[in-house]
Amino acid sequence: MEQHGESGERAQFRSMTEGTQEDWALIAHDYVGFAAGLPDRVMTHLKLLDGDFGGFPIDRMTHSLQTATRAHRDGRPESYVVMALLHDIGDTLGSYNHPEIAAAILHPFVSEEEHWICRNHGAFQGYYYFHYLGADRNVREKYRDNPHFEACAEFCAKYDQSSFDPDYDTLPLAFFEPMLRRVMARPVGGGALSAMEATAAKHKVPA
Numbered sequence: 548m549e550q551h552g553e554s555g556e557r558a559q560f561r562s563m564t565e566g567t568q569e570d571w572a573l574i575a576h577d578y579v580g581f582a583a584g585l586p587d588r589v590m591t592h593l594k595l596l597d598g599d600f601g602g603f604p605i606d607r608m609t610h611s612l613q614t615a616t617r618a619h620r621d622g623r624p625e626s627y628v629v630m631a632l633l634h635d636i637g638d639t640l641g642s643y644n645h646p647e648i649a650a651a652i653l654h655p656f657v658s659e660e661e662h663w664i665c666r667n668h669g670a671f672q673g674y675y676y677f678h679y680l681g682a683d684r685n686v687r688e689k690y691r692d693n694p695h696f697e698a699c700a701e702f703c704a705k706y707d708q709s710s711f712d713p714d715y716d717t718l719p720l721a722f723f724e725p726m727l728r729r730v731m732a733r734p735v736g737g738g739a740l741s742a743m744e745a746t747a748a749k750h751k752v753p754a
């Protein structure tokens with residue numbers, strides 16, 4: 548099955564040592580189209596959290612939406628709200644390290660602090676329940692001297708640990724979708740996408 552944005556052409560090399568400029572122009576062309584489909588793929592994956600309760604009062608999708616809703620209503624910028632929306636998207640594939648999965652997906656699109664919050668929210672969220680599992684609720688203290696400590700503690704206190712309320716007026720995914728598409732439209736600074744776009748523009752792929 549061809550992926551979003553693919554030309555249907557194929558590079559000719561069997562190993563990268565045989566690669567040519569034409570091969571890489573073709574790959575760059577397809578990469579640009581594929582990259583544009585990232586928000587669709589993220590939306591599809593986020594929806595896997597729908598109906599996944601895991602014993603919690605509300606499912607992971609509603610928890611994600613409620614965390615984002617609270618952040619939005621508190622006046623946070625779009626990149627922060629999208630981070631809040633996606634902070635648990637790693638639960639399905641990273642069941643033992645879910646914050647790292649979400650942080651890696653968000654990294655090209657959010658601030659350093661937003662990335663740090665997402666990457667470390669598990670340890671900070673633990674303040675509210677690790678002691679019920681026989682663990683140290685203060686494990687977050689190992690980050691006490693980090694400049695983002697307070698921001699991460701605030702994310703958990705205000706938005707994450709408080710977002711298990713079935714009676715809260717949670718905004719739907721449709722409300723956040725345009726925001727997600729804006730934030731994920733381009734990596735901050737262009738990243739690999741800029742190089743691929745420039746290569747695709749410079750070397751036209753034969754029709």
Ligand SMILES: [Fe+2]
Pocket residue numbers: 634635645646668669672
């Ligand atoms: Fe989490």
Ligand SMILES: [Fe+2]
Pocket residue numbers: 610614634635707
């Ligand atoms: Fe969460």
